Amino acid sequence: MGLLDYLRSPGGAGKGSASVAKERLQILVAHDRAARDRPSYLPRLQQEILAVIRKYVEVDNDAVSVHYEQEDRHEILELNIVLPDPESRA
Amino acid sequence: MARTIVITSGKGGVGKTTTAAAMAMGLAQRGQRTAVIDFDVGLRNLDLIMGCERRVVYDFANVINGEANLNQALIRDKRCEHLSILPASQTRDKEALTQEGVGQVLDELGKTYDYIVCDSPAGIEHGAVMAMFFADDAVVVTNPEVSSVRDSDRMLGILASKSRRALENDEPIREFLLLTRYSPERVARGEMLGVEDVQEILSLNLLSVIPESMAVLNASNAGNPVILDHESDAGQAYADMVARYLGEERPMHFLEPERKGLFSRFFRG
Ligand SMILES: Nc1ncnc2c1ncn2[C@@H]1O[C@H](COP(=O)(O)OP(=O)(O)OP(=O)(O)O)[C@@H](O)[C@H]1O
Ligand SMILES: [Mg+2]
Numbered sequence: 001m002g003l004l005d006y007l008r009s010p011g012g013a014g015k016g017s018a019s020v021a022k023e024r025l026q027i028l029v030a031h032d033r034a035a036r037d038r039p040s041y042l043p044r045l046q047q048e049i050l051a052v053i054r055k056y057v058e059v060d061n062d063a064v065s066v067h068y069e070q071e072d073r074h075e076i077l078e079l080n081i082v083l084p085d086p087e088s089r090a
Numbered sequence: 091m092a093r094t095i096v097i098t099s100g101k102g103g104v105g106k107t108t109t110a111a112a113m114a115m116g117l118a119q120r121g122q123r124t125a126v127i128d129f130d131v132g133l134r135n136l137d138l139i140m141g142c143e144r145r146v147v148y149d150f151a152n153v154i155n156g157e158a159n160l161n162q163a164l165i166r167d168k169r170c171e172h173l174s175i176l177p178a179s180q181t182r183d184k185e186a187l188t189q190e191g192v193g194q195v196l197d198e199l200g201k202t203y204d205y206i207v208c209d210s211p212a213g214i215e216h217g218a219v220m221a222m223f224f225a226d227d228a229v230v231v232t233n234p235e236v237s238s239v240r241d242s243d244r245m246l247g248i249l250a251s252k253s254r255r256a257l258e259n260d261e262p263i264r265e266f267l268l269l270t271r272y273s274p275e276r277v278a279r280g281e282m283l284g285v286e287d288v289q290e291i292l293s294l295n296l297l298s299v300i301p302e303s304m305a306v307l308n309a310s311n312a313g314n315p316v317i318l319d320h321e322s323d324a325g326q327a328y329a330d331m332v333a334r335y336l337g338e339e340r341p342m343h344f345l346e347p348e349r350k351g352l353f354s355r356f357f358r359g
Contacts, residue, residue: 016280021236022287028236029243029291036247 038068049079057083092200095207096225098249100241102212104233105270108306109328110209111139111315113229116332118173119317122204125164127195128178129221130211131186137177140167141313151179154191160198169318174203187220196224214248224254227264227335230294233271234283239291242267246292267294268331271302274347285345298331300324301344 050064059082067078097110107130114126127150128136137143142165148158153176160176167173176195179186199206210221222228228249232242249263250256256263269285276282285299305322309315317332319325323344330340 018277018280018283018287021283022291025236025239025283025291028240032240032243033247036244036251 037070042066042068049081053081059084092196092203092206093226094196094200094224095205095227095229096210096222097207097229097231098210098218098222098245099212099231099238100214100218100245101233101238104231104238105268105300105306106212106231107135107139107209108310108316109229109231109268109270109300110136110207112317112325112328113332113335114173114175114205114207115140115167115170115315116317116329117205117207117336118167118170120332120336121172123172123202124205124207125174125176125199125203126207126209127176128209129187129217130178130209131184131217132178132180132182133211134178134180136209137165137175138313139310140175140315142167142175142177143313146177149177149179150195151181151183151186153195154186154188160195169314184216187217189220189223192220193224214244219248219252222249222253222263225249225263226255227266229266229268229297230292231268231270232288232292234269234273234277234285234288236283239283239288242292246294265294266297266335267292268297268300270300272299272344273302274345278347285342296342297334298327299342299344300327300331 046064046066050059050061053059053064063082065080067076067080069076069078095113097106097113099106107128110126114124118124126136126140128134129150130136131151134149137146145165148163150163152158153160153163164174164176167175196206208221208225211217222245230242230245232238246265249265253263255261267289269288272285273282277284285296289296301323303316303322303324305319305324306316309319309325316322316324317328320329327344330343333340
């Protein structure tokens with residue numbers, strides 16, 4: 001690599017834009033793959049559950065997380081709801 | 091029974107038609123009876139790359155609509171007796187290809203051909219889905235560049251969920267990677283994703299690496315599939331591809347930057 005290339009490359013020594021491309025792709029592709037196996041109703045389901053919980057408790061927007069997994073013969077839908085600390089509720 | 095091969099990519103302009111023409115010609119030259127079909131409704135191009143554009147009378151949609159029979163629409167290649175081309179229609183009606191119609195044409199071709207190569211349009215819409223639906227094998231054409239790699243991965247998802255084999259729980263489509271427009275010099279300088287990088291992300295069986303080459307433009311100008319240019323790097327890389335597809339083992343070529351001495355510059359022009 002010439003001196004000019006060295007100065008131009010974003011990550012400094014030995015790191016051309018290709019390595020940035022690879023890192024971004026790895027994250028993006030993993031994200032795409034996880035998303036494409038999920039049923040499309042999940043985001044709405046998540047919003048509605050959040051709305052129901054909020055009727056009873058004050059929770060953050062990200063209090064409900066939905067995790068979906070597909071195994072050979074069955075699917076697992078995992079809901080995780082984080083309620084606020086009892087003290088802060090008081 | 092014929093094997094149906096789809097040449098697909100998601101992203102446009104990556105080299106699908108170039109590849110379909112080269113692969114079909116390569117298979118036919120090895121004595122395999124081969125038909126190559128253009129699925130790019132409205133943007134017919136395969137006939138140009140194959141150099142038979144002036145011999146088009148009927149097209150794929152005419153056959154599906156019963157306006158012509160298959161033999162009237164198939165164009166027999168003048169260079170290779172085992173090769174026929176079925177051109178796309180120039181209609182604006184994107185739904186011209188029905189799943190039933192495509193299936194019937196493939197079945198009929200399957201009686202007389204060994205391989206049916208389907209040149210897919212870009213995108214993930216109807217035409218692309220029709221091109222891959224009946225596939226036994228898929229060649230995923232990818233450029234070493236972020237959006238192309240991402241689209242290839244999306245295409246793999248579609249092959250695994252929307253194809254006939256997926257829907258009927260049949261043995262899955264055999265998927266192959268073809269890396270095209272590769273520039274070893276730029277990879278060496280860290281400017282372009284290398285073959286290992288792309289492999290690490292897509293983890294597919296690699297058929298060949300086709301270098302970025304002037305020979306491709308020359309070939310399309312002349313209407314000769316680039317595989318017929320035996321002297322050229324791209325032509326040889328496509329010949330390797332066909333050989334590997336048919337099960338031959340060959341070392342990968344054109345992965346290292348060419349040492350450009352004055353001498354080779356002088357002779358290669
Ligand atoms: N290895 C290569 N070296 C140089 N140029 C290439 C190479 N492969 C393809 N090209 C050029 O890239 C352009 C697009 O190629 P091609 O038509 O085969 O792509 P495509 O994927 O079929 O496009 P579309 O998605 O529009 O159908 C053409 O101009 C072609 O000459
Ligand atoms: Mg094309």
